Each structure stands twice: as C-alpha cells, then as structure tokens.
Amino acid sequence: MTRYIVRRLLQMVLTFFGATFVVYALMFANQDDPYQVLAGDRVVSDSQRAALNAQYHLDKGFFTQYWYYVKGLLTGDFGTSLTGRRIGDMLAEAWPITIKLTLLAIVISAVVAIAAGVFSAVRRGGIFDHVTLVLTLVVLAMPIVVLAPVAQLIFGVKLGWFPVTVTRDANLYQLLLPALVLGTLVVATELRVTRSSVAENLRADYVRTARAKGLSTRRVVGVHVLRNSLIPVITLIGVDLGVLMSGAIVTEGVFNIPGVGFNLFRGIRTEDGPVVVGFVSVLVIVFLVVNLIVDLLYAVLDPRIRYE
Structure with missing residues (x-):
C-alpha cells in the first residue's frame, strides 16, 4: 500500500x-x-x-x-491579480463558501441517487423505476443555465422559500437552493449508475446463495449487494466532487455567491490570467487528491482489492 x-x-x-x-x-x-x-x-x-x-x-x-x-x-505564492489583489487572499475568501456549497450539493445528490437507485433496481420494471428514468432524462436534458434562474425565480422570488442571493457568510439553509440546483448536474448520472450496478449484482451467484441461506432481502441488499455496488458510484462521486467545484460558475453567478466559480468567471471575462491560473491550479490539486482518496476507498469497500 x-x-x-x-x-x-x-x-x-x-x-x-x-x-x-x-x-x-x-x-x-x-x-x-x-x-x-x-x-x-x-x-x-x-x-x-x-x-x-x-x-x-x-x-x-x-x-x-x-x-x-x-x-x-x-513557495506558496500564487502571485498578484491584475487589479493588485493577492491571489492567495482571494483563494482564502472564495474557497470556504465553495467547499460548503459543493459538499452540500454532493451529499444531497449522493443520498438521493443511491436511495432512489437502489429502490429502482430492486423494483425494476415498476412504476417508480419508470418514473425515475423519465425524471433523470428530463434533468439531463435541462441545462444549468436554465435551471438555476428558473429555480431562483420560483422558489426565491415567487414563493420566498429561499434567499435570492447568498453572502460569503451564508449558513446551510441559505446555501440549500443553490446546492440543490448544483446537485442536479450529477444526481441523474449517479442514480442511473447506482441502479445499473445494483441490478447487476442482484443477479450474482452470491445473492442467490445468501437468499438460499434464509437472509432477508433487506440484509442481502443493504449489506452484500450495496457494498459491492458502490465501487463505480464512489468513483463517479469522486469525479463529481471536482466537477461541482469547477462547474459552479453558473450557479454562483446566478445566486451572486463570491466563490471559486464566480472569481473564475470574472477572471476569464477580464482576461486576468494570474487569477485564472491560480484558481485552476488549486482545482487541479483537488481533483488529484480526491481521485487518490477514491482509489484507496476501493480496498475498504472490496477486500479483494489489494494495492501491491
């Protein structure tokens, strides 16, 4: 190891x-x-x-x-932006809000995707399975540039359930609506991968053996099938974590969140090369570290996997 x-x-x-x-x-x-x-x-x-x-x-x-x-x-010096600000200070201000937004979005999407994917696989061919298939196709077909302002208009302006804009010191409730919008980027894919993986493992020999021994369906699915089915899902979630951090440009722009995506968009628009390169460099580190953690989790989920 x-x-x-x-x-x-x-x-x-x-x-x-x-x-x-x-x-x-x-x-x-x-x-x-x-x-x-x-x-x-x-x-x-x-x-x-x-x-x-x-x-x-x-x-x-x-x-x-x-x-x-x-x-x-x-030496830890990311340089200075063309406006004279230290990029390290900009990173220190932007990353906390983006990390909170991304983690909230990935938790919501993972919980919804795994729960719905498992139930859809167990009840495949049923009404719930068909409904989730249609909903995931709708979500995949709806771009974030449309979903974000529509969600802001309906749930923020019309209904008043959530704040329309988010400040740097926002709590989890204020981040909930943009996190839900951001989570739609990945929830549909994670749900379909979970369903396919669980459905494939349900037809495996060890599942028939477990059922022949008298184990309940809840134990077979919750302990044996789910653990073996999570490897492709964990891989996807690890990639999605980096995707959400870098792909929050539209969401942070719509909800006026002063995070990484907001600063990246402003740096690209003003051709502020030091800002763009500095923020992307940190994003690259995040991608690499998350992928390493995901690879190490394989051995935890499946004892047959050994890194020698």
Whole structure:
C-alpha cells in the first residue's frame, strides 16, 4: 500500500505541473490586452504598460514567465491579480463558501441517487423505476443555465422559500437552493449508475446463495449487494466532487455567491490570467487528491482489492 501511495504521489506531481503548464499556456500565450480590458475606456500609457509588464514578467519569454510562476507556486505564492489583489487572499475568501456549497450539493445528490437507485433496481420494471428514468432524462436534458434562474425565480422570488442571493457568510439553509440546483448536474448520472450496478449484482451467484441461506432481502441488499455496488458510484462521486467545484460558475453567478466559480468567471471575462491560473491550479490539486482518496476507498469497500 505504501509503495502504491508513493507512486501515485509522484504521478500527481507530474500531472499537476503538466496541467498547470497547459492552463498557463492557454491563458498567456495568445493574450490580447488585459490591461486595456481592466482600464475600460481609459487610456493606458506606455510607461504604465511597461511597469505592469515588468511586474508580471510579461516582457519576458513564455517559458521564463512560467518559471517565475512555478517558483512562486512552490513557495506558496500564487502571485498578484491584475487589479493588485493577492491571489492567495482571494483563494482564502472564495474557497470556504465553495467547499460548503459543493459538499452540500454532493451529499444531497449522493443520498438521493443511491436511495432512489437502489429502490429502482430492486423494483425494476415498476412504476417508480419508470418514473425515475423519465425524471433523470428530463434533468439531463435541462441545462444549468436554465435551471438555476428558473429555480431562483420560483422558489426565491415567487414563493420566498429561499434567499435570492447568498453572502460569503451564508449558513446551510441559505446555501440549500443553490446546492440543490448544483446537485442536479450529477444526481441523474449517479442514480442511473447506482441502479445499473445494483441490478447487476442482484443477479450474482452470491445473492442467490445468501437468499438460499434464509437472509432477508433487506440484509442481502443493504449489506452484500450495496457494498459491492458502490465501487463505480464512489468513483463517479469522486469525479463529481471536482466537477461541482469547477462547474459552479453558473450557479454562483446566478445566486451572486463570491466563490471559486464566480472569481473564475470574472477572471476569464477580464482576461486576468494570474487569477485564472491560480484558481485552476488549486482545482487541479483537488481533483488529484480526491481521485487518490477514491482509489484507496476501493480496498475498504472490496477486500479483494489489494494495492501491491
């Protein structure tokens, strides 16, 4: 197990630098004029432009720029945005609200998906199975750019059940509506994967043996089938956790949540390369760590899996 973890950590290092290099190249290789975008209609003088170029090393070659970025990254310095704010401070402000929103969304979606998927598999071919199939298809067909403002209008403005906007110090109740909206990105897929996995395991030999020994359906499904069926679901949830953190741009924009997605969208719109690269670098770390944890959970769920 130790050798496997060390090997995975080395792979994570290579993946991290490869991903950050690609993102850095996409943001800076063909950048237009970010200073003019930030200045708006005001004129940026040549002296101001030269000073900013020297501050952000934009007067040097691309690989030299990337080296300065990596050198700062290794010391915990994510740099400074084009507006003069420390990116580390922006990350410290944005990540707590996004983590709370993402964890709430993943818990809601996982509970709903696993419960409904198991019941749908046990009662496959029934009314509940057909209804969930139709609902998941509807959810998959409805883009988040439509669902988020519609949910805000109906449940926030018309009915008044939830706050219309969310502040940085929001509690779980204030985050509930955006978390429900965000969870719809993954709940349909998780439900269908759970149903397929449980239905496949219900036809396995060990299930027939357990039933022949007189075990109740609840014990067979809850203890034996569910544990073996959770491996693909856990994999999907691990991937979805990173997807939700990076895919919250629309949800955070609609509900005015000052989180990671909100800052990423603003950085892209203003061509603030340091902000985009800094936030994406942390997202890459989250993806890698979550995938490592998911792989280690395989051995917990299935004792037959050993990492040697």
